[in-house]
Amino acid sequence: MDLRKRRSIQFLWKALFDLMTVEKMGVSKITVDQICEKAMVHRSTFYKHFDDKFRLLEYGLNQLMEPYWDIPLEKRILRPFFWSNDFFEGSESNKLVRSQQSDELFFDCMTAYSMRLLKKDALKFIQHSKTIDIPHDLLAEFHVAAMVALSTWWHKNPNLAGLAQMDQYFQRLVNANIFDCEEEREK
Numbered sequence: 001m002d003l004r005k006r007r008s009i010q011f012l013w014k015a016l017f018d019l020m021t022v023e024k025m026g027v028s029k030i031t032v033d034q035i036c037e038k039a040m041v042h043r044s045t046f047y048k049h050f051d052d053k054f055r056l057l058e059y060g061l062n063q064l065m066e067p068y069w070d071i072p073l074e075k076r077i078l079r080p081f082f083w084s085n086d087f088f089e090g091s092e093s094n095k096l097v098r099s100q101q102s103d104e105l106f107f108d109c110m111t112a113y114s115m116r117l118l119k120k121d122a123l124k125f126i127q128h129s130k131t132i133d134i135p136h137d138l139l140a141e142f143h144v145a146a147m148v149a150l151s152t153w154w155h156k157n158p159n160l161a162g163l164a165q166m167d168q169y170f171q172r173l174v175n176a177n178i179f180d181c182e183e184e185r186e187k
Helices: 003-021 032-039 043-049 053-070 073-078 080-088 092-099 104-126 136-156 163-174 182-186
Strands: none
Touching: 003 032, 003 043, 003 053, 003 092, 032 043, 032 053, 053 080, 053 092, 053 104, 073 080, 073 104, 080 092, 080 136, 080 163, 104 136, 136 163
């Protein structure tokens, strides 16, 4: 990607991020014109790179989440609450999520984005599972649904369980035997 294109994209993302975090505007209220004005980028340049503000948001989320994927897959899958909390604590991602707490559209986008990536993660991990009589895509969907259900419950009841307890609930709900890898059995 050439330097001007990268620069324009970075300016657009920074503008959207600042509108959401510094100015505390909900993504549902932000317009492409506001993003372009803050980024000092022409509207036509915006549309050369992104179809809409949600594609820009997804680009930015990918940038923010990049370090998360450096955490080993096994850790992300087997102890999702501990490792996601470890990553998010003090991160720019956390700053973004906190600034958008009252914007339902942001959370719908974030949930869809997260579920898509978590499913890919689960599918990668499940490829090594000893459980082969369940379709892998079904198993991945179940894995993600359990995480979402637990997360929703935990956010509604934050004082009822800590990170370790949430990971234990997760393991009990998804049945840890499902995620016993052939590699683990050989040890």
